[in-house]
Amino acid sequence: MKPCVLPAVLVLCLFVLSPFCQAIEQEAIPLQSIQADFIQEKHLKILVRPLVSTGTFTFQNPQSLRWEYLAPVPSVLLMHGDKIKKFVERDGQLVEDKGLRLDSMLVVLGQISNWLDGRFSDNDMFIVSFIDERTVLLSPRDQGLAGLISKIELKLAARKGFLDGVTIFEGPDSYTKMTFENRILNKAVPLSVFTKK
């Protein structure tokens, strides 16, 4: 399992939200698109204070995504259909990062339609369990992935279709916590959002 699988895992987490709410409430609105801002806090034992990143994401069913870090390291991941590109900032310009392996993202996106239908038992990447009605735990099935991530905890929001946060645990002293805000559900999104940096 390669380090660049993490963006795929983050995407996976985001899309878990709607199906779970469907499973819980049986009345979720079909997810067409979702947009949100996120705050990412990296916690590591040696860190004096968490490393905070901010950004935005936009997803449109079935396979379009824009995942953008605004600070401290600007980067943009674009996915539309079977095309995936990542851009990173270099000398003040966003340039394509051609050295990164992104095919794991395709695998994840291929499963999203299942999740959107609430079919989590079909997920071959994670064992899914409910801690309580608002907390979902994902445990990696694959040993390679388990070497990178020990578990993922999802906090579901009270409002159906929304996710309050995702925490990705690497080990007891190392985890990444993401919280989401300014969420917009099912608003039409221009194609250029997924194709242009």
Place this chain on the structure above:
Amino acid sequence: MKLQLFYLTVLLVCLAGCATGPQSRLPELIAAGYGKKQHGCAAVFPEGKWQFSHTIDFALEDRFGTPVIGITSLNGKDIDVALITVEGLTLFDAAFHHNGDTEVRRAVPPFDGPEFAQGLIGDIRAIFQSPTGNMVMGQVAGVTSACRYTSNEGSVVDVLLDVSDCWQIKSYSSDLIMDRSIVGRSCKKKGSSLIPDYLELKTYGQIGYTLKLTLITADKYK
């Protein structure tokens, strides 16, 4: 994928110390007496407990790797280092102790070889820790003040002050050929330390590489 592995492999090889010979030779130093500039050289190397985070961009010739975030914690001669992806995944996390012991807490392949750890700490110590050896102050061409450290083995490190409002460090092998340069830019004074907003480390040789470090945070802590 092959391209990524190529970059990483070259990075590992380079960090293991493949630099063998740029053509820059050690310039002459006109010795001067000790004075207040000695304190200026000390300001290049942060003392006490510090934690820095940088964006690190790796380049081999004109080709770049994927930027990562580097965490460097200084506690005297003890150094903790972590490399983290922009998405938050820890690639490498290790402690380098003053007695030479290394404790690698996490290393994701291909960062799990001992050569990588040793190469990494070599670059980090070059940036953050004062060189050892006999020190002479003076002037070198174009630079008004410099501290030259000569080790028992004959290798030399020049710390150059007041270069474009910041500092530079140039390392020379025992045959007096430059093998590493570190250029600081946009220095800001924090306490008694001069902290650059941007650092560029270059190694020279058959396969030289460049690390570009852009400061995210610099925290002095107790």
